[in-house]
Amino acid sequence: MPSQMNRGLAALCCLLVATGAARADHLYVSNEKDNTVTVVDAASLAIVKTVPVGARPRGLLLANDHKSIYVCTSDADHIEELDLATLTVTRTLQSGPDPETFALSPDGKTLYVSNEDDNEVSIVDVASGRISGEIPTGVEPEGMVVSPDGKTIVNTSETTSMAHFIDAASHKMIASVLVGSRPRFAAFTKDGSQVWVSSEVGGNVSIVDAASHKVVHTIAFAIPGVPAETVQAVGINLSPDGKLAFIALGPANRVAVVDTATFAVKKYLLVGQRVWHMDFSFDGKTLYTANGVSNDMSVIDVGDLKVTKSVPVGHLPWGVVYGP
Amino acid sequence: MPGRALRIVLSLTTALLLAAPLAPMARADDQAQTASPEAAAHVPLVYLALAVKRSFPQSYLDQPPDDEGVAGANVALADNNTTGHFTGQDFTLDIVTAGDEAGAMAAFADRLGKGARNFVTDVPAPLLLKLADLPEARTATLIDAADSDDMLRAEGCRRNVLHVLPSRAMRADSLMQYLVVKNWRRIMLLSGQTEADKLYAEAMRRAAKKFQIKIVADKAWTFNPAEQRADTGHFEVNTEVANITQGVDYDLLVVADEEDNFGDELGYRATLARPVAGTQGLVPTAWTRVYDETGATQLQNRFLRAAHRWMTERDYGAWMAVRAFGEAAIRTHSSDPAVIGAYLRSPKFELAAFKGERLSFRAWDGQLRQPVLLADPRSLVSISPQPGFLHEFFETDTLGVDQPESTCHLK
Numbered sequence: 001m002p003s004q005m006n007r008g009l010a011a012l013c014c015l016l017v018a019t020g021a022a023r024a025d026h027l028y029v030s031n032e033k034d035n036t037v038t039v040v041d042a043a044s045l046a047i048v049k050t051v052p053v054g055a056r057p058r059g060l061l062l063a064n065d066h067k068s069i070y071v072c073t074s075d076a077d078h079i080e081e082l083d084l085a086t087l088t089v090t091r092t093l094q095s096g097p098d099p100e101t102f103a104l105s106p107d108g109k110t111l112y113v114s115n116e117d118d119n120e121v122s123i124v125d126v127a128s129g130r131i132s133g134e135i136p137t138g139v140e141p142e143g144m145v146v147s148p149d150g151k152t153i154v155n156t157s158e159t160t161s162m163a164h165f166i167d168a169a170s171h172k173m174i175a176s177v178l179v180g181s182r183p184r185f186a187a188f189t190k191d192g193s194q195v196w197v198s199s200e201v202g203g204n205v206s207i208v209d210a211a212s213h214k215v216v217h218t219i220a221f222a223i224p225g226v227p228a229e230t231v232q233a234v235g236i237n238l239s240p241d242g243k244l245a246f247i248a249l250g251p252a253n254r255v256a257v258v259d260t261a262t263f264a265v266k267k268y269l270l271v272g273q274r275v276w277h278m279d280f281s282f283d284g285k286t287l288y289t290a291n292g293v294s295n296d297m298s299v300i301d302v303g304d305l306k307v308t309k310s311v312p313v314g315h316l317p318w319g320v321v322y323g324p
Numbered sequence: 325m326p327g328r329a330l331r332i333v334l335s336l337t338t339a340l341l342l343a344a345p346l347a348p349m350a351r352a353d354d355q356a357q358t359a360s361p362e363a364a365a366h367v368p369l370v371y372l373a374l375a376v377k378r379s380f381p382q383s384y385l386d387q388p389p390d391d392e393g394v395a396g397a398n399v400a401l402a403d404n405n406t407t408g409h410f411t412g413q414d415f416t417l418d419i420v421t422a423g424d425e426a427g428a429m430a431a432f433a434d435r436l437g438k439g440a441r442n443f444v445t446d447v448p449a450p451l452l453l454k455l456a457d458l459p460e461a462r463t464a465t466l467i468d469a470a471d472s473d474d475m476l477r478a479e480g481c482r483r484n485v486l487h488v489l490p491s492r493a494m495r496a497d498s499l500m501q502y503l504v505v506k507n508w509r510r511i512m513l514l515s516g517q518t519e520a521d522k523l524y525a526e527a528m529r530r531a532a533k534k535f536q537i538k539i540v541a542d543k544a545w546t547f548n549p550a551e552q553r554a555d556t557g558h559f560e561v562n563t564e565v566a567n568i569t570q571g572v573d574y575d576l577l578v579v580a581d582e583e584d585n586f587g588d589e590l591g592y593r594a595t596l597a598r599p600v601a602g603t604q605g606l607v608p609t610a611w612t613r614v615y616d617e618t619g620a621t622q623l624q625n626r627f628l629r630a631a632h633r634w635m636t637e638r639d640y641g642a643w644m645a646v647r648a649f650g651e652a653a654i655r656t657h658s659s660d661p662a663v664i665g666a667y668l669r670s671p672k673f674e675l676a677a678f679k680g681e682r683l684s685f686r687a688w689d690g691q692l693r694q695p696v697l698l699a700d701p702r703s704l705v706s707i708s709p710q711p712g713f714l715h716e717f718f719e720t721d722t723l724g725v726d727q728p729e730s731t732c733h734l735k
Binding site for chain 1: 619622625676680681719
């Protein structure tokens with residue numbers, strides 16, 4: 001019965017697209033254990049479709065033309081492109097072994113993929129879907145981000161505990177900055193002046209000055225009644241206006257809200273269990289989190305700083321991306 | 325597990341297939357080491373092991389590998405050097421395997437004489453104390469990668485010695501916490517005849533008392549292991565196990581058999597249908613090949629590729645010890661053994677060892693605080709500390725001997 005309903009809804013949504021009717025925005029959640037991507041209607045928060053993808057889907061990115069999303073299917077050792085009009089996987093791209101997270105160049109033409117098992121970052125040409133180069137990095141590369149001007153790539157390596165700054169044109173390592181233990185995620189500020197790096201085992205966030213490659217500040221987290229060991233910083237999302245940073249704290253089941261000017265923690269928002277990654281709606285008014293243990297997605301009202309809803313998705317949700 | 329092994333093989337194959345036809349492959353070979361423009365600083369480590377002849381294991385399925393321990397140290401060395409490449413530090417590992425105690429003492433004195441101060445040791449407790457007590461070793465740091473002896477964390481503790489594997493007390497507490505959660509309150513304890521078995525059983529008795537688990541029978545296993553090897557030996561074992569477990573009602577049979585002489589032959593043979601835990605069955609351990617949480621898959625894969633076999637707990641101990649030196653040298657950006665040694669013992673030190681939290685050394689006895697896995701041969705059952713066992717500072721300090729109870733007085 002539910003699958004029939006899903007099919008019905010999917011058919012309906014395709015029909016709407018086919019007839020050119022306006023389609024509401026959607027959330028796409030990668031379910032690490034189910035090998036699926038759950039598609040959720042952003043307005044009604046109803047599940048529209050559960051799309052089967054390759055083994056162990058984790059990192060997700062929206063293509064620049066908003067027509068597809070890229071999915072790191074880690075155990076399938078490639079990237080899949082999920083077409084948003086038909087909600088089907090239309091092609092696969094090379095990625096190198098065990099792709100976990102990736103970043104897209106501002107022009108949308110190049111993907112930088114961290115190969116967790118291989119101590120390398122793979123450079124993937126989006127048009128051809130082929131690897132055009134590899135950059136050796138630290139042990140267990142994880143976080144990937146490209147600077148807003150597209151000139152610098154930052155990769156974090158978990159066992160090496162560094163943020164590696166790489167020149168996008170020459171693929172040369174410019175600097176390697178020691179941060180907290182097991183760095184998982186990196187985010188550039190909008191002006192490109194800082195890189196925020198979360199450390200899962202260190203339980204903190206290092207603010208790295210992008211010009212001097214120095215750690216200028218370290219944000220620590222202390223939540224009353226929550227054991228310090230469970231505070232494990234993972235996903236980072238900076239609000240579109242640049243004033244707030246949202247930091248997912250893993251098994252502490254909280255998202256920290258940080259004032260980007262003072263680095264002070266304003267609030268801890270209680271979300272689902274083991275919160276991994278997040279994404280903003282296009283208007284920046286809503287933030288969505290993928291919660292790995294409670295198998296749901298939390299919805300945060302950014303204006304009120306309140307968690308408004310929880311939406312059950314698949315098993316071990318890892319990444320979430322907002323798209324059309 | 326066959327699935328995982330297959331996956332690894334497949335991913336390797338895919339990597340090769342992908343890599344082969346790709347040209348031109350842009351590779352940034354000469355990487356700028358902006359973190360440290362000066363010449364690479366050398367951090368020498370010595371791995372000192374005593375080749376121990378083990379008594380024959382009950383199961384011939386799991387023969388100890390020849391490179392056990394060393395293989396883990398080598399993977400950690402490679403990890404240190406990848407990071408060292410960026411910090412301008414170069415780690416080396418001088419691997420010494422001595423055939424006897426005298427040989428180990430001589431090799432240790434020789435390396436001390438040549439200025440070595442960072443040692444990873446895989447030697448029995450009495451020899452470890454002899455090494456640590458040499459006057460020249462006072463300025464050295466010995467990270468014990470193999471011993472679980474509680475004595476080494478108590479009256480036998482030394483200022484220049486740190487321990488990375490969980491003590492017997494920590495293992496026993498991990499199991500007892502789980503029994504509390506399961507409400508399995510009555511155990512039968514069956515211990516072997518070796519000195520190690522007696523110490524393991526004693527740790528279980530202390531832990532049972534601490535967590536109010538009742539030992540309803542406490543018996544010694546005296547059956548001659550050689551008899552098991554005879555044809556029809558299983559009849560004798562069945563009779564023996566049925567006899568020794570007769571007339572006792574308990575929830576769990578806890579076995580102390582560190583050398584694997586009989587523990588695997590208790591299940592299904594006891595009078596009552598009860599599970600086995602301890603050194604066999606459900607085992608409290610720092611590492612097992614079935615563990616793949618919090619990124620452990622990466623280390624399992626990395627080790628498998630390097631050593632062509634699964635990582636054992638002894639390999640993991642050696643990996644942690646070499647990584648601990650690496651972490652201290654990299655964080656302090658120093659090759660001075662005094663600086664490295666002080667940092668290892670400082671509250672700033674944190675080791676990421678795939679346990680989902682930072683691990684650090686207890687200041688009072690040099691033990692690395694850590695969660696302990698509870699696993700049977702084919703699956704991870706639980707990880708202690710169990711939820712609800714709270715501690716003022718570290719929940720992992722609910723496992724083993726906490727500061728107020730410690731009889732270690734570091735001089």
